[in-house]
């Protein structure tokens with residue numbers, strides 16, 4: 034799937050850069066362009082992708098210090114300049130724009146929904162937001178910001194793919210130490226998914242294409258992504274069980290939003306050497322996903338890759354009614370009650386937190 038990536042805020046910029054590098058190193062060419070926008074000059078200086086500093090008049094390049102309402106205002110005020118600099122980068126080949134942001138901070142959580150709204154006004158392609166949720170032990174401002182931002186992100190984007198900072202982190206590390214590792218995991222998984230829609234080798238009925246990714250996300254709301262991989266046997270017959278168990282592992286322990294399996298739609302992509310991928314395995318795993326997610330819209334396909342491993346990628350669309358999101362919203366609501374926080378995008382009323390979905 035041909036995409037343009039826009040990282041908003043510190044986490045957004047870092048993840049965007051790692052994702053663009055992964056795509057380039059693997060030779061996938063799904064990422065057409067990568068761009069970073071921030072209110073903090075220092076965060077942009079550490080990036081090698083093209084960047085744009087916003088809000089200079091208001092915060093003098095020092096960032097918004099967690100104030101996501103201010104960030105949303107800045108993004109709205111400078112939308113013409115931001116859209117102008119994006120204009121040449123979003124070509125007619127782009128099938129989607131992907132905004133990446135940490136939803137716990139200020140710039141990302143306020144700027145991302147404001148930018149999504151503006152992009153949706155101008156472009157016909159879907160505007161997706163990849164939002165990083167704060168881990169459980171992050172402070173209450175982060176939780177409150179993310180809760181409020183999530184509502185507006187869901188409203189302004191065509192789908193919000195969420196990554197819980199607790200999901201793909203190894204337990205020994207503190208969150209700070211773990212960021213690079215989490216970012217690599219995001220880049221690998223999201224990078225593979227985007228590239229799967231680009232596969233040309235061995236094109237056949239069973240190969241996934243961009244439209245299947247987009248159709249899985251078409252219902253909007255909240256989406257998540259899961260992954261698991263293992264050594265492949267040479268004989269596809271021996272890989273039937275490998276594919277089904279990888280799919281179980283991806284859904285049950287490898288999702289970017291753990292414990293959120295009730296979904297409106299799902300997509301299973303099995304990546305690996307086409308000679309090793311078992312049709313029977315993919316079909317069985319797809320059926321199992323149908324039962325497990327309660328969705329009647331479960332798509333499945335291959336991503337032919339030169340590799341001695343097999344990987345299962347699972348995309349879930351419409352997971353907002355799941356227990357995991359409810360838990361997160363409870364945490365955000367609690368944090369919100371303890372800290373006066375304001376709306377990132379104007380129309381949002383305080384009491385709307387009570388009837389989010």
Ligand SMILES: Nc1nc2c(ncn2[C@@H]2O[C@H](COP(=O)(O)OP(=O)(O)OP(=O)(O)O)[C@@H](O)[C@H]2O)c(=O)[nH]1
Nearest residue numbers: 042043044096097098099135137138139140141167
């Ligand atoms: N996965 C991941 N999360 C990060 C990273 N850096 C920060 N975060 C998370 O993102 C949130 C903070 O957002 P930032 O992107 O640092 O903040 P910002 O949007 O730049 O906003 P301000 O600093 O307030 O202007 C917190 O929940 C952090 O845990 C990163 O490199 N990777």
